[in-house]
Amino acid sequence: MTTDLTDLAAEITIDPRQAIGIPLALIGAIFLSLGAQFQHRGVNKVEATTAGVTSGLNLRQLLLLLSRPSWVFGTLMLGLAIVFQLTSLGFAPIIVVQPLGAVALVMTAILNARVSRVPLNYGSKVAIAMCVGGVGLFVTVAAFTAVDKPVTDANLITILIVLALVLALFGLAFGFLRSKFQAIFYILGAGVLYGFVATLAKVVITRTKYGDFDWLTLVCVVGLVAAGVLGGYFVQNAYSSGPPDLVIAGLTVIDPLVAVGIGIVVLGETSQAPAWAGIAFVIAGAVAIWGVFLLARYHPGLDR
Incomplete structure (x- = not known):
């Protein structure tokens, strides 16, 4: 038994210092959940007093958000979430701490159901379970196989070039197609961009x-x-067309998968991982992403 425990401990690549990043990331997820709920309330109030949001928030609506106490308070909560998230990244690999934001999804779903008095239906619960389960599997595998790798200048240039292309694509899509956008596009776009952040x-x-x-x-x-x-x-545009737990579902799934994808493909954080880990990453990622789309389809707070 002692030999088995020793062998198991030897497989875990996170040292005690890196483990500090995990509770910091979890605290950040709590602030993320609270911030999302308050910001969503502020955006809805601005939307109710203006002509609505059909092609993206305009400058006047953005300025009106600053006059909404709920939105300002939510922004402060998100600021704290960012502080804890960045601090956690200073201790542990991206592939380990970034996906832990999925905890915010469960909290936000519960909070939104209570605030809106619209209980989650069976389809939504299954979708949330898929999101959290997929991300949870991802983190578990990463905890046993990921290593923190230094970022070389060549790696960094590659990341910046890809980011420039992503910014250009999303900018052009928003410029020409924003009148057709729904919440899921804004969620996917924000998730991808925050992954680079x-x-x-x-x-x-x-x-x-x-x-x-x-x-x-x-x-x-x-x-x-x-x-x-x-x-x-x-x-902010996603909040105007979708419930906060759907927005958080996209951010806490797409964001870490993009960041982790960069860690795997560009930085080689799983270069020492066995073949089964790669298969597990693909399955876990597919389950989590599919959960986001199911939540967008079955959420009781969306009109269809």
């Missing part, structure tokens, strides 16, 4: 910690801000 934040934190703040790091900051601003705008 998490990755670049990890790079900036690491390089700053070791005094390696060069011109490439500065470009990372610019890319991080650009992705964060556009992602934040997409989130």
Whole structure:
């Protein structure tokens, strides 16, 4: 028995210092859930007093959000969520702490059901279970196989080039097709962009910690801000056309899968993982993403 436990411990690649990132990420998820609920309330109130949101929030509506106490308070909660998330990234690999935000999905679903007095139906519960279960499997496998890898200049340039293409694609799509957008597009867009934000934040934190703040790091900051601003705008539009738990479902599934995908493909954080881990990652990711689409289809708070 002792030998078995020793062998199991040897398989876990997270050291005690990296494990600190896990509770920090969980605290961040709590603030994320609260922030989403309050921001959603603020956006709905602004929408009710204006002409509504048919092709994206305009400048006047964005300014009106600043006058809504619920939205401002929600923004402060999200700010705290970001602080805890970034701090967790300073301790542990992206592939481990980033998916833990799925805890926010369960909290937000419960809060929204109580606030809106619209109980979750069976389809929604199954969808949420798929999201959380898929992400949970992902984290479990990652905890046993992921390693924290340094980001080289070549890795960073690759990430920035891909981000530039993503920003251009989403910008063009929003410019020409926004009148046809529904909540799911904004959720997917925000999730993808926030995945890059998490990755670049990890790079900036690491390089700053070791005094390696060069011109490439500065470009990372610019890319991080650009992705964060556009992602934040997409989130506000998603709140105007979908319930907060659907928005959080997209963010806490798409965001980590993008960040983890970068960690796997570009950074090689699973380069030492066995073949079965790769299969598990694909299955877990597919289940989680399918759960998001099912939630968008069956959520009782959406008119069809």
